[in-house]
Amino acid sequence: MVFQLLTSILFLLALPFFFLIIIKTSKSNKTSTVPSPFPKSYPIIGSYFTVKSNRSNRLQWITQILQSSPSATFTLNHSFGFRQIFTANPANVQHMLKTHFFNYQKGPFSVSVLFDFLGNGIFNVDGESWKFQRQISSHEFNTKSLRKFVETVVDAELHDRLIPMFSGAASDKTVLDLQDILQRFAFDNVCKIAFGFDPACLLPSLPQAQFADAFEDATNISSQRFRTFLPRSWKIKRFFNVGSEKRLKIAVSQVRDFAKKIVMEKKQELADKSSLESVDLLSRFLSSGHSDENFATDIVISFILAGRDTTSAALTWFFWLIHKHPEVEKEILKEMKEKSDMPVFEEVKDMVYTHASLCESMRLYPPVPVDSKRAMGDDVLPDGTVVKKGMVVTYHPYAMGRMEKLWGSDWADFKPERWLEKDEAGKWSFVGRDPYTYPVFQAGPRICLGKEMAFLQMKRVVAGVIRRFKVVPAVEDGFQPEFVAYLTSKMKGGFPIRVLERGGWD
Numbered sequence: 104m105v106f107q108l109l110t111s112i113l114f115l116l117a118l119p120f121f122f123l124i125i126i127k128t129s130k131s132n133k134t135s136t137v138p139s140p141f142p143k144s145y146p147i148i149g150s151y152f153t154v155k156s157n158r159s160n161r162l163q164w165i166t167q168i169l170q171s172s173p174s175a176t177f178t179l180n181h182s183f184g185f186r187q188i189f190t191a192n193p194a195n196v197q198h199m200l201k202t203h204f205f206n207y208q209k210g211p212f213s214v215s216v217l218f219d220f221l222g223n224g225i226f227n228v229d230g231e232s233w234k235f236q237r238q239i240s241s242h243e244f245n246t247k248s249l250r251k252f253v254e255t256v257v258d259a260e261l262h263d264r265l266i267p268m269f270s271g272a273a274s275d276k277t278v279l280d281l282q283d284i285l286q287r288f289a290f291d292n293v294c295k296i297a298f299g300f301d302p303a304c305l306l307p308s309l310p311q312a313q314f315a316d317a318f319e320d321a322t323n324i325s326s327q328r329f330r331t332f333l334p335r336s337w338k339i340k341r342f343f344n345v346g347s348e349k350r351l352k353i354a355v356s357q358v359r360d361f362a363k364k365i366v367m368e369k370k371q372e373l374a375d376k377s378s379l380e381s382v383d384l385l386s387r388f389l390s391s392g393h394s395d396e397n398f399a400t401d402i403v404i405s406f407i408l409a410g411r412d413t414t415s416a417a418l419t420w421f422f423w424l425i426h427k428h429p430e431v432e433k434e435i436l437k438e439m440k441e442k443s444d445m446p447v448f449e450e451v452k453d454m455v456y457t458h459a460s461l462c463e464s465m466r467l468y469p470p471v472p473v474d475s476k477r478a479m480g481d482d483v484l485p486d487g488t489v490v491k492k493g494m495v496v497t498y499h500p501y502a503m504g505r506m507e508k509l510w511g512s513d514w515a516d517f518k519p520e521r522w523l524e525k526d527e528a529g530k531w532s533f534v535g536r537d538p539y540t541y542p543v544f545q546a547g548p549r550i551c552l553g554k555e556m557a558f559l560q561m562k563r564v565v566a567g568v569i570r571r572f573k574v575v576p577a578v579e580d581g582f583q584p585e586f587v588a589y590l591t592s593k594m595k596g597g598f599p600i601r602v603l604e605r606g607g608w609d
Contacts, residue, residue: 140171142179149180158330162472162588165189166502174486175506185334187475187495191502193509194485197539199476199496201547207496210477216328216337219355220321222397224405236402237548243387244552250559252382256295257560260288261567264305269572271307273602278577280597281422283309285415285564290315292560293410297403298365298385317357322408324351326589362400370394406553412591413470414557418564419594420468421461422574423584424517431460431519432569439570451562455531459522461561462541466510467517469543472501472588500542501586509540573603 142153157164169175169191176190190196199207208229221227225236243249265288272279287304294300294314302312324347328337340348366385373389385403393399425432438456475497482490490496507514510521523531538546544554551557568574576582577599585595 140168141177142168144180148182149185151182154179154181162501162586165473165499166191166505169499169502170506174488175502175508176484176486176488178488186491187497188484188488188490189497189499189502190484190486190488191499191506191509192484192486193503193537193539195488196498196503196542196546198485199498200539200542200545200549203482204547204549206479206482207476208479210479210495212334212477212495213475217325219341219351220325220358221405221408222359222401224401224403226405226409227401237552239388239391239393240402240406240552243384244556248382249384249387250556253296253556253559254563256292257563260291260295260305261563264288264291265564266567266571268305268307269568269602270604273572273604276601278599278601281574281600282415282419282594282598285418286412287315288564289413289415289560290318290407290411293407296383296410297406298362298369299381299383300365313357314361317354317361318407318411320350320354321358322412322591323589324348324354358404359400362404363396366396366399366403370396408590409551410553410557412593414560416468416470416592416594417461417465417557418561419598420586421464421561421565422600423576423594423598424464424467425460425569426574426576428517431517434519435460435565435569439566451559451566454562454566455523455533456519457562457565458533458558459519459531461558461565462522462535462543463517463519465543466504466541468586468592469500469504470591471543472586472592473497473499474542474545498542501588503540503542571605573605575601575603577601 142150144150154161168177169189175192176188176195179187179189181187209227210229214227214229217227223232225233225240228236265284268279268284271277284305287309290304291302294302302315304310304312304315327347331337337348340346341352344352366389369381369385369389373394378390384406385399388399388402425435435457438454442453475495478490478492478494478496480492484490484496503509505514522534522536524534525531535541538544538550544551544557584598587593587595
C-alpha cells in the first residue's frame with residue numbers, strides 16, 4: 104500500500120521531465136503532417152496524455168483506431184510499461200473465447216476489482232468454481248418450468264405496471280424518462296426471477312427503493328475502479344474508507360445484507376416445509392442442496408447484475424432507433440398485426456422482423472460494449488499479435504458492430520433486413536451471425552445463459568408497447584443521444600419521451 108502511494112507521488116514529481124521529452128519529440132516529428140489515428144507513446148508514461156484527452160469518448164476513440172487497423176487489432180501502451188491489446192477481429196475473439204478459452208480468464212485484477220460487490224459469483228470467478236456454478240445454472244436455465252415462470256413474471260409486470268404507466272402518461276401528456284422506466288421494469292423482473300422478491304420499482308409513484316439505489320451505486324462505483332489512472336489506487340481510498348470507496352462500502356453492505364436476509368428466510372422456509380413452492384432461481388438452488396449462504400448470495404447478485412441493465416439498455420436504444428426509422432416501426436406493426444391471434448409465447452417466438460430489429464439495435468449499441476480477459480500464459484493471436492503472460496486482451500463488441508469488413512459499407516445504417524432472407528412466398532426468415540462476429544451475448548463456454556429469456560422479455564415489451572402506443576422523444580430537433588459505458592451501457596442523461604395512444608393499427 105505504501106509502495107503504491109510512493110509510486111503515485113514520484114510520478115507527479117516526474118511530470119515536468121515527461122513534458123520536456125514530449126516537447127522535444129514533437130519538435131523532431133514536425134515534418135510529419137499526416138495525422139495518425141494511433142496514439143503516440145513516450146517513455147514511462149506511454150500514451151497517457153492521449154488516453155486522458157479521450158477519456159470522455161474512449162469507446163469511440165478506440166473504435167476509430169480499430170477501424171483504421173489492417174488487422175482490426177492494436178496494442179495500447181499505458182504508463183509504467185503496462186500494455187493492453189484491443190481487437191475487433193472475429194478470429195481473435197474466437198481464439199480468446201473458445202479455442203484458447205483456458206488461457207484467457209477474468210484474472211486476479213478483475214476479480215479483485217469486483218470482489219467486494221460480486222464476491223465469488225459466477226461472473227467473477229474462473230476455473231473450477233466457475234465450472235461448478237455454470238453447470239448448476241445451466242441445468243436450471245434449461246428447465247421448462249423456469250421459462251414458464253419468466254413468461255408469467257414478465258407478462259404480469261408488463262400488463263399490471265408498464266402498460267398502465269404508459270396509458271397514464273398518454274392521457275396526462277406527461278414526459279417519462281424511458282431509460283429509467285425500463286430499468287425499473289427490468290429490475291422488478293430480475294429480482295422476482297432471481298430470488299422471488301418484488302422491489303416494486305415501477306409503481307406509479309416511481310419510488311426510490313433502497314435496494315435498487317444501493318445496487319445502482321455498487322454497480323457504478325465498482326466499474327469506476329477499472330478506470331482509475333493507477334490500477335490499484337482505489338485500494339488506498341478503500342483502506343482509509345474515504346470518497347467513492349466509502350459510498351461503495353455502504354452500498355455493497357446494503358445489497359448483500361438484503362440478499363442474505365432473503366436467503367436465510369428461504370432456508371428457514373425450506374427447513375419448515377421440506378420443499379419450496381416458489382420457482383425462482385434462489386429457491387431452485389436451495390432445493391437442489393446448494394444451501395451455503397455466501398454461495399447463494401453471490402450467484403443471485405451476479406444474475407441480478409446480468410439481467411438488470413442489459414435488456415433495459417438494449418430496449419432504450421431500440422426505441423430511439425425505431426423513432427428515427429419509421430419504416431422499421433411500420434414493418435414491426437405489420438408483423439404484429441399478422442400474429443395478433445396467436446398465443447403469447449407463439450407470437451413472440453414467431454416475431455422474426457422484430458427479432459432482427461433488436462439484433463440490429465444491439466449491433467450498434469451493445470449492452471456490454473467491451474469485455475476484457477487476462478492472458479494466463481504467452482500466446483499469439485490468429486492475426487499474429489503477440490500476447491505476453493499477464494497482458495489484458497479486450498475484445499470490443501461496440502467497435503465490431505462498426506467494422507466495414509464485417510458489415511459492409513452501410514454498417515452505419517440501422518437495417519434489420521441485413522439479418523433476414525425472404526423466401527419465394529415473400530416470408531421473412533432470420534439469418535443469424537456467428538457469435539464471434541457478433542459477441543453481444545459473449546461466446547464459447549461463457550456464452551450468456553439468459554439469451555433466450557432476454558429476447559423473450561424484450562419482444563414482449565416491444566409487442567405490448569408498440570401495439571398500443573407510439574413513443575416520441577421529448578427532445579429538441581437535432582438531438583443526438585450519447586452512448587456511455589459503465590459495467591453496462593447507458594444513454595447519458597436518460598431518454599425523455601412522450602407517449603401517444605395509437606388509433607388502431609396505425
